Amino acid sequence: MNAFALKPVSLALGVMAVLLASACAKKEVALTGEREGVRSILSDTGEDALASTTAPEAAPPLNLPATRANTDWTQSIATPRTRTAHPALGSAPRLIWSVDIGEGDGRRNRITADPIVSGGRVFTLDATARVTAVSTSGAVIWTQDLTPANDDRGDGSGGGMAFSGGKLYVASGFGLLTALDAATGQEIWQQNLRTTGTGSPTVFGDLVYLVSGDEVGWAIDANNGRIRWQIAGTPNNNNVIGAPAPAVSDKYVVFAFGSGEVQGAFRKGGLRRWDAQVAGSRTGFSTATVADITSDPVIDGRRIYVGSHSGRTVALDLENGERLWTAPDGPLNPVWPAGNSIFMITDRNELLRLSADDGSRLWGKALPLFTNAKPRRQNEIYAHHGPIVAGGRLIVVSNDGQMRTFNPQNGQLLSELPMPGGATTNPVVAGNTLYVVSTKGQLMAFR
Secondary structure (H helix, E strand, O other): OOOHHHHHHHHHHHHHHHHHHHHOOOOOOOOOOOOOOOOOHHHHOOHHHHHHOOOOOOOOOOOOOOOOOOOOOOOOOOOHHHOOOOOOOOOOEEEEEEEEEEOOOOOOOOOOOEEEEEEEEEEOOOOOOEEEEOOOOOEEEEEOOOOOOOOOOOOOOOEEEEEOOOOEEEEEEEEEEEEEEEOOOOOEEEOOOOOOOOOOOOOOOOEEEEEEEOOOOOOOOOOOOOEEEEEEOOOOOOOOOOOOOEEOOOOEEEEEOOEEEEEEEEOOOOOEEEEOOOOOOOOOOHHHHHOOOEOOOOOOOEEEEEEEOEEEEEEEEOOOOOOOEEEOOOOOOOEEEEEEEEEEEEEOOOOEEHHHHHHEEEEEEEEEOOOOOOOHHHOOEEOOEEEEEEEEEEEEEEEEOOEEEEOOOOOOOOEEEEEOOOOOOOOEEEEEEEEOOOOOOEEEEEE
């Protein structure tokens, strides 16, 4: 190759160098505004990270129902007939006693059953299928181990309970639904669900309703344990422990499944009336890939409120399953309807008040999120349970060792009370006393 052939190439390179130099010589424009890290929304646990866009002062008045001195708390709040809308409780409850009820939370086993209160007794289920009846003064009355003969304690985890007509109905991780005599703890009957039974049963009339394996809805005769009918949902393996308790009205039963599917059926015969889906997910979070329904479907009037682990809450029409509104936050526990609002703890550990009319956010209060403040070690979050409205306050119990009360009107924090061991269940209120189970397997009573 001769020197003349290189001239065009050399000329082109020179032109490019001039252009690059002129580009570099341009003055850089500095953007105005606050500098924030691209991961700040994932690591910031302060209120600003999850603050509501609506000022608390702008929230409309809250019309709470009158308080009622209830003596019992027999099952999930999903069913209106057995739900106390506003139980009575003192404004400054204090721990009056605690008692050991069995195995607490561990790496393989967790407590998922909320306490049940009836007839002057509190019933609990530990992490390894042990049922305990405790008097309202804190004395253990009886215990019953529901571990099958061919299994070891610890092979099954989770479960739920419901009470009706002198019987305690207990679902366990061993795949069994057992009816116990509430007075003695003796077994009356037992039904094999053929898959895990980690959800809470619901009793209505002469039927016990339950979801097993996150995909099968059951209706079981409350007197003898025989199967009346079943209904199936779409299978899904991306589930969290503890299936939602079915919600029952005079006419319908509503099941929620691990796939995000919600079904309404006639409660006596099991004929499916409608089918709905809690669709959508929170963008940017891997936990949103789990579509499991994590809140019991709660019936309030002609509406059902239900939400998913993926970050969505919907209001459905009880009669036909029509979607009325969708909110971009998912509850990890049953929502609490009160007056013209619903309250919930979201998948991002935020306490919310939403409008029952359209699902709009009225206020939001950030709760502690990551257990470790260092961004590189933020692999575990705090668990918050509730909320419930009792004694004119909104109550949240947490595994960080605190019970917090809030003003339900505007979300203002009113008090914090230490809870030894932290909470692992939703709180329940009966007889002007709040009961909750700790992560260490202690039933605690606050009055």
